[in-house]
Amino acid sequence: MALDNENLANLDLDGLRGEIDDIDQALQSLIIRRTKVVQAVGAYKDRVIAAGGKVKVPYRPAREARIMRTLVDRHDGAFPKTALIQIWREMIAAGTRLEAPYTIALCRNAEGQDCWELARLNFGCLNEIVEFETPREAYGALEEGRAAVGVFPKPEFGEPMPWWTLLTEHSAVRVVSKLPFGGRPVGRGEQTEGFVLAAIDLEDSGDDRTLFVVSLSKEISMDTARKKIADGLNGSAILGFSDEIAADRRFVLVDVPGFFCNRADAFQATLAEQGLNPESLRVVGAYAVPISEDALS
Structure with a gap:
């Protein structure tokens, strides 16, 4: 049983090390239990596949983000949060x-x-x-x-x-x-x-951001594109641009706040209202902030 701070202060070095050993064993027991649950998840997915169904690949970045945010929000004490996250990173990666x-x-x-x-x-x-x-x-x-x-x-x-x-x-x-x-x-x-x-x-x-690539005429300067995109899409940022040599167009990578993976048409209409008249626009991803x-x- 974990001791409170007052009782810990009454222990000598051997007693404190013994307390750490007990905690380590309890942690390992929980890891073993967690691993069995992960294996049960894998077995369930195997049964779904065998029955002709489809399952998602093990990598779930949005779920991992929610787990990490919860860890940070509920954490207390001197143990570094970054190190805490890394412990879970290793457990999640090993389970995956x-x-x-x-x-x-x-x-x-x-x-x-x-x-x-x-x-x-x-x-x-x-x-x-x-x-x-x-x-x-x-x-x-x-x-x-x-x-x-x-x-x-x-x-x-x-x-x-x-x-x-x-x-x-x-x-x-x-x-x-x-x-x-x-x-x-x-x-x-x-x-x-x-x-x-x-x-x-x-x-x-x-809590996410969405990335899209928009195709604009090269006649539109990057300064103009930045201003009009910022005016039309609050909180947006341009992450990169690339000129297509064989055509009179420029591709721009735009980062906007929110999860908007089905909003390509709305984004294109917004930029058209700003006078950019994009030739095309496609959502290329989203990520947890x-x-x-x-x-x-």
Whole structure:
């Protein structure tokens, strides 16, 4: 039985270490119990598949976001919230691997930067990470099923052939998460940000942002596009743009607050009202808003 602070103060070092040992054993017993429940979930899904039904893939970023937010909200004491999140990250990743092992695809941006540390922190120590030389190769691995998820560097303005232009209406791959979600790695990769791509259904986590790509005429300057998009879509941000060499058009990646995966027509109408007259607009993903640094402190 856990002791209160007053009783702990009366214990010597051996007594305190014994208390820690008891707690460790209780924690491990709960992990064993949790794992059995995870295995039961996997067995249930196997029965559904055997009966001809379909089940969602094990990776559920919106559900994970809700779990992490709950952990942070109810946490108390001196144990760091970032470390608490990492414990659960490892448990979730290990449990997901019991259902179906999966591979993570990585690629580098034009400056040679990748998101290896973010991928390892988010997807645990057991899942395989495969690095590709180009975003197109990593994206191809996702489309062909050679990788279940991909972690791509945060877009940079004006970069050649940005990865987000690969997200077409003909592909099931989309942005499903933003990293880091709950705490940054220390040291190498500390300033790195990235997005997770996967061919899974998008889910509302309760606090999300939606990404869409809009095609505009090159005659519209980026300054004009920024102003009109900001005026029409409150709280929006432009994350990147790419000029199509063979045509007189520019693709712009826009990030808007809220979960609006079925609102492409409404977004296009709003931008048309602002005088942008987009040639096309497609939603390319949504992600749970990461936990703020203030909430983790």
